Amino acid sequence: MRNLILLLHLFAAIVWLGGMVFAHFCLRPSVAMLEPPKRLALMAATLTRFFNIVIVAIVILLATGVQLYIARDGAAAAAIGMHLMSGIGIAMMLLFGHLFFGPFRRMKAAVIAEAWPVAATQLGMIRVLVLANMILGFLAVSAVRLL
DSSP: OHHHHHHHHHHHHHHHHHHHHHIIIIIHHHHTTSOHHHHHHHHHHHHHHHHHHHHHHHHHHHHHHHHHHHHTTSTTTSOHHHHHHHHHHHHHHHHHHHHIIIIIHHHHHHHHTTOHHHHHHHHHHHHHHHHHHHHHHHHHHHHHHHO
8 A cells, every 4th residue: 555655646746847847848948939929828728737737746745745654653753855855845835836826826817818928927937936846846856765
């Protein structure tokens, strides 16, 4: 059972981290050739789908993370890397919440209103926050594997 929980935890992390890598390094540069209305509408639609998947991944990460932590009898038995991964993971979830309910919500509203400069500014903020979360994700994976 522990292996299944660990596998689900790993899959959820891969989906979230891999999606950020794809969005930042592949999708974002590729849509730069589009005119702002098309680019911003495409990014809003794509991020809506991706962020819905991220929400599911976060639920899975929290549920499986708690199970894995309990299986180790809590703080006393957990390795330092597990503590670091947990702390970084919580920071990532909080950062995602800020991104989702702040810049992303404002970007979607601006796209609907066809306020392209506002939408572009919010997308720029999303890019920075996704990059920060991606770095945190790599740090979390490194912490649990190296420490």
